[in-house]
Amino acid sequence: MDLxxxxxxxxxxxxxxxxxxxxxxxxTDATIGLAVLADGMGGYNAGEVASGIAVALITKxxxxxxxxxxxxxxDAETGEPMANRILRNVITRANSSIYQxxxxxxxxxxxxxxxxxxxxxxxxxxxxxxxxxxxxxxxGGQLEQLTRDHSLLQEQIDSGMITKEMARRxxxxxxxxxxxxxxxxVEADVNNFEAAEGDMFLLCSDGLNDMVxxxxxxxxxxxxxxxxxxxxxQLVQMANDNGGRDNISxxxxxxxxxxxxxxxxxxxxxxxxx
Amino acid sequence: xxxxxxxxxxxxxREYPLTKERTTLGRKPHNDIVIDNLAISGExxxxxxxxxxxxxxxxxxxxxxxxxxxxxxxxxxQNSDVVELGKYKLKYVTEASAAQASxxxxxKTMVLRAPAGGGSAPAKPAEQAPPAPKTFSDTVxxxxxxxxxxxxxxxxxxxxxxxxxxxxxxxxxxxxxTTPTPAPAxxxxxxxPAIAPVAxxxPAIAAGVAAATTTxxxxxxxxxxIQGTIQILSGPSAGKELPLSKPLTTLGKPGVQVAVIAKRxxxxxxxHVEGATFPVVNGKQLDAQAHxxxxxxxxxxxxxxxxxxxxxxx
Numbered sequence: 001m002d003l004x005x006x007x008x009x010x011x012x013x014x015x016x017x018x019x020x021x022x023x024x025x026x027x028t029d030a031t032i033g034l035a036v037l038a039d040g041m042g043g044y045n046a047g048e049v050a051s052g053i054a055v056a057l058i059t060k061x062x063x064x065x066x067x068x069x070x071x072x073x074x075d076a077e078t079g080e081p082m083a084n085r086i087l088r089n090v091i092t093r094a095n096s097s098i099y100q101x102x103x104x105x106x107x108x109x110x111x112x113x114x115x116x117x118x119x120x121x122x123x124x125x126x127x128x129x130x131x132x133x134x135x136x137x138x139x140g141g142q143l144e145q146l147t148r149d150h151s152l153l154q155e156q157i158d159s160g161m162i163t164k165e166m167a168r169r170x171x172x173x174x175x176x177x178x179x180x181x182x183x184x185x186v187e188a189d190v191n192n193f194e195a196a197e198g199d200m201f202l203l204c205s206d207g208l209n210d211m212v213x214x215x216x217x218x219x220x221x222x223x224x225x226x227x228x229x230x231x232x233x234q235l236v237q238m239a240n241d242n243g244g245r246d247n248i249s250x251x252x253x254x255x256x257x258x259x260x261x262x263x264x265x266x267x268x269x270x271x272x273x274x
Numbered sequence: 275x276x277x278x279x280x281x282x283x284x285x286x287x288r289e290y291p292l293t294k295e296r297t298t299l300g301r302k303p304h305n306d307i308v309i310d311n312l313a314i315s316g317e318x319x320x321x322x323x324x325x326x327x328x329x330x331x332x333x334x335x336x337x338x339x340x341x342x343x344x345x346x347x348x349x350x351x352q353n354s355d356v357v358e359l360g361k362y363k364l365k366y367v368t369e370a371s372a373a374q375a376s377x378x379x380x381x382k383t384m385v386l387r388a389p390a391g392g393g394s395a396p397a398k399p400a401e402q403a404p405p406a407p408k409t410f411s412d413t414v415x416x417x418x419x420x421x422x423x424x425x426x427x428x429x430x431x432x433x434x435x436x437x438x439x440x441x442x443x444x445x446x447x448x449x450x451x452t453t454p455t456p457a458p459a460x461x462x463x464x465x466x467p468a469i470a471p472v473a474x475x476x477p478a479i480a481a482g483v484a485a486a487t488t489t490x491x492x493x494x495x496x497x498x499x500i501q502g503t504i505q506i507l508s509g510p511s512a513g514k515e516l517p518l519s520k521p522l523t524t525l526g527k528p529g530v531q532v533a534v535i536a537k538r539x540x541x542x543x544x545x546h547v548e549g550a551t552f553p554v555v556n557g558k559q560l561d562a563q564a565h566x567x568x569x570x571x572x573x574x575x576x577x578x579x580x581x582x583x584x585x586x587x588x
Contacts, residue, residue, distance in 0.1 A: 041383045112385060132383070152325075152386060161329065166350040171326035171368070179385040206383065216521055223522045223534060226548040234536065238521065241538050246383075 004030035006259035007120060010228035011035075011251040014236045016207055017244030023047030024205050024249040025055040025113075032066050033120030033259070034059065035251045039133050039205040041179070042111030046102075050111040050181050053101065054094045058117060061090045072122035072261040083119045083126035084190045091115065091128055091180065091188045098181025112179035115188070116147060116203050118253065122261035125195040125253075128188040131176040134209060136217065137193070138200040138225075143218040146193060150178035173210055200225060201253040204235075207246035211239040221252075228252050276328055278307070278321075278357070279365040290364075292328055297321040299359065300333075313337050313360030321351070328366065330357060500584045502535070502542040502567070507579040518542060526553075531576040535567070542567045542582065549576070 009030045015022040023040040025048070036058050040051030071083035078085070094115075102108045114131025127135050132149040148154060152175040156162045162170065180186055195201075200221050209217070216238060224231035232250050239248040277291045290297070290307050298305040300318040309318075315335035322329045328351040332339040340358040341349045349355075357364040502518040504525065516523070518535055524547065526532040531549030535542055543564040546552045552560045554574040555567070567573075571582045 039383065041385070114383070131385075156324070162327075162350055169350070169352065172324065174383045175325070176383060176385045182385055219520065219522055223524050224547060226528065226532060227546075230534075230545060230547060234522070234534075237536070237538070241540075 002031045003033040003120060003259050006255065006257050007033055008228055008254045008256055009035060009251065010232045011249070012229075012232040012236045013249040014240065014244075014247065016247050017240050019245075019247055021045060021048060022247045023051060024207070024247040025051035026203075026249050026251055027055040027059040028251055029059060029063060032063055033118075034062050035118045035201075035203055035253060036115070037117075037133055037203045037205060037249055037251055038113040038115045038180070039131070039207075039247065039249070040111065040113040042102075042108070046108045046111035047113070049101070049108055050098050050113040053098050054113050054115055054180055057094045057097055058090045058115075061093060062086060062119065065090070066119075066121075070121075070261065071119060071126070072124070081121070081124060081126060081192055083121055083124070084128075084192055087117055087119055087126055087128040087190055088188060091117070091130070091186070095180050095186045096184070099184055102181055110182070112182040114176060114205070115180050118201060118203060118251075120195055120253070120255075120259065123195055123258055124192055125201065126190065126192045128190040130178050130180050130186060130188050132206045134202075134204055134206075136202040136204070138202070138218065138221045139196065139198070141222065143214060143221065145214075146191070147189065149176070150189075151176050173206070195255050195259075197255050197257055199255045202235075203251040203253075205247060205249040207244070207248035208235055208239050208250055210246060211242040211244065211248070225254060228254055276323070276326070276351075276366060276368045279367060280307070280309070281363050281365070282361060292321060292323045295323055297323065298333075299364075307364075309359060309362050311360055311362065314362070318359055319357075326368070327351075335359075500586060502537065503583055503585055504535070504573075505581045505583065507572070507581055509578045525573070525580070526576045526578075533573075533575055535582075536564070540566075544573065544582075 007030060009028045011026050011028055013022060013024050013026050023045075025036075025038045025040065027036045028034065036055045038051035038054040040047030040049070040054075042050055065086050069082055069086065071081060071086055073082050074080070075082050075085050098111065098113065102111050114129075114133040116127070116129040116133040116135050118135060119126045127146060129135065129147045130150060132151045132154075133147075134145055134149065135147045137144050137146050152172050153162075153167045153170055155177065156170075156172075157164060157167055167173075178186065202217065202221065212235065217235065220231055220234050220238065224234060232252050235250045236248050275291055275293060277289050279289050280287045294306065297307065298317060298320050299307045299309065299314075300316050301308070301310055301312070301314040302316040305317065315333070315337070317333050318335040319339050320331050320333055322331070330339070330341065330346065330349045330351050332347050337360060338345050340346065341351075341355050343356075343358075351357075351366045353366065353368045355366045357366060504516040504518065504523075506512050506514045506516070516525075518537055521537050523535045523537075524532055525535065526547075526549070528548075531551055531553070532547040533544055533553045534547050535544050543566055544553060544555065544560070545564040546560060546562055552562075554560070555565060555571050557572075567582045569582070569584045573580050573582060
């Protein structure tokens with residue numbers, strides 16, 4: 001089913017004010033409710049290659065998969081929606097693809113990427129992430145970070161060594177503990193949340209949340225919810241006005257109306273007997 | 275690498291680089307930093323250093339530990355903090371400030387990587403890491419980090435320092451050896467203009483409306499001294515003033531016509547948000563682009579006239 005009538009998406013990506021390249025990649029497909037954002041790393045242009053592979057592969061394969069497997073059906077093994085398994089599978093594929101490229105071509109050695117992927121269906125959003133790219137949700141005037149960074153800082157916060165306040169001043173902001181394409185296998189954190197009418201979701205690279213306070217992100221989303229492309233470019237602009245020390249990417253998703261899956265009578269019957 | 279400068283009554287006694295993961299301070303001779311004075315406890319305090327961050331912890335000393343005059347139990351050290359033990363002072367100085375390194379030099383995202391995975395990864399202890407570890411370039415990963423608590427984490431961190439700081443041989447740190455930012459456009463000059471408008475907001479007042487592009491043309495520096503304000507000129511709330519103190523302020527009627535004024539380091543910019551018609555500034559209709567506002571510009575929006583002006587912040 002086409003979700004583009006129920007959900008709106010806008011995105012922006014920018015090199016920032018300091019870096020020479022934009023190593024971030026983003027991709028969206030509102031018809032299937034997919035948003036992918038990757039922040040690549042690695043020498044020369046390899047970071048761009050890694051994030052580019054991740055976004056292209058995940059977009060293409062998810063598109064093909066949701067045609068065959070309804071993402072809202074429960075996964076017989078885990079009871080989670082199939083969307084979660086679809087995301088895990090495409091991420092595994094992206095990981096091996098980048099890992100192989102990195103190991104077969106010397107100029108790509110060691111490249112990798114962070115990743116955050118959102119797949120919407122049936123009034124829910126499945127979110128997978130690896131590294132320090134994030135997903136936030138604005139609901140009922142509250143901005144909430146739904147992903148937990150895989151980073152040294154987050155671990156220090158979790159272990160009680162430092163507070164969130166201290167973390168903002170830390171010099172270790174750039175260390176992630178997981179990335180796609182660095183090892184033969186990678187485990188993504190995958191969760192499924194309800195998505196209600198009026199919700200806004202923000203996927204972003206650390207170039208945004210390192211430069212712009214959550215408070216200002218919140219202000220921008222709530223002030224400019226009527227104009228998503230403007231909200232996206234405003235976020236990028238704020239990051240740049242604050243120094244723009246890293247590449248900045250944002251994808252915004254707004255739920256305009258309920259998008260419950262249209263289950264056919266037959267499948268409803270099947271669900272009944274399952 | 276950060277260091278502590280020990281002084282007594284303003285006289286510098288010695289400098290101690292924080293090379294170890296755990297640096298102890300106290301009166302007894304086994305400490306890394308020994309201060310032989312009765313006001314200092316045998317084991318007085320400890321500093322844990324993880325990559326570029328150092329944490330000070332008082333080890334239950336008799337006379338306590340002060341940082342910048344405040345007693346602390348645990349403290350995340352910031353550049354130029356002054357730690358006091360009895361009459362002795364230890365100033366904490368990070369290398370970044372010492373070397374005036376550009377922040378861009380060490381901000382590239384890296385992954386902490388398991389030393390074991392690479393096999394040949396040289397387990398170079400942090401102590402021997404080259405003197406300028408702030409310039410690590412890229413990626414190091416440690417997938418084990420989630421499982422391994424404490425020492426594992428620190429070990430990984432140490433590996434990251436070693437791998438990142440040294441010209442990454444083989445597997446430990448991935449790609450390009452080590453130059454800080456990858457590219458031909460050197461970070462420093464690129465950074466300068468980027469940060470300039472923020473930092474050096476010299477009050478160059480309203481140069482009129484100038485050209486109306488989004489980025490470069492500013493009207494005035496925000497920087498606190500001058501506050502943009504909107505005064506309503508027509509309609510029921512005529513005379514009302516609206517200070518533009520937030521980064522974004524919306525004007526108009528939701529669903530009918532809304533514009534937003536963004537407060538930026540370069541000045542104030544108005545942009546159309548929603549509605550079929552675009553805002554009019556000084557009789558001229560705007561397009562979808564942001565428009566730099568000048569002092570005493572008149573805005574028409576949803577049938578209401580208002581004036582933008584700059585006033586000194588109270």
